[in-house]
Amino acid sequence: MxxxxxxxxxxxxxxxxxxxxxxxxxxxxxxxxxxxxxRPTIAEEILIDWENEALFQKIRADQTQTNNSSLTALVIQVVELLTWRDKGDGQVEAIRAMREWLLENESVSSIAELIHVADKRRRFRK
Structure with missing residues (x-):
């Protein structure tokens, strides 16, 4: 150029x-x-930057949608488990479902770490 x-x-x-x-x-x-x-910026370079940004935003939006769907499914499952008419097993199952979801999604790593620590303590006490 x-x-x-x-x-x-x-x-x-x-x-x-x-x-x-x-x-x-x-x-x-x-x-x-x-x-x-x-060096002056060429229109093609600007276009590529915009295309990359648009792709990044689309991936981010898709991930957010997936996370929202997963969280909605978890909430429904927990509500169903908590409304069981039994001897309290639904509450235990709801807690297990929440733990599994947190570990699978690693949405909050500190919570996942606390769950691992709590599980280790329970196993150690038995």
Missing amino acids: QVSFACQHCERKIEVVFSGEPVSVVCCPDCRKTFTVM
Whole structure:
């Protein structure tokens, strides 16, 4: 890519050729002033950046939708387990379902770690 501009001091036309680097340092042949020139952004580069950003946002939205669906299914399962008419097994099963979901989704790593620690303590006491 070739770029040209007029020297700010002597008005001489200066040409810069960019091969791959984004920045180039040039010196005016007449007045010896030094300039740092950045390669102009091409419309295709901007388009690629926008496409990458759009793809990232789509992946993020899909992941959020998946997480929301998974959480909704968990809430329904827990409500069903808590409304069982039994001797309290539904509460135990609801807690197990919550633990499993937290461990599988690792949504909050500190909670998952606490569950692991609590399980180890229970096994140790038995």
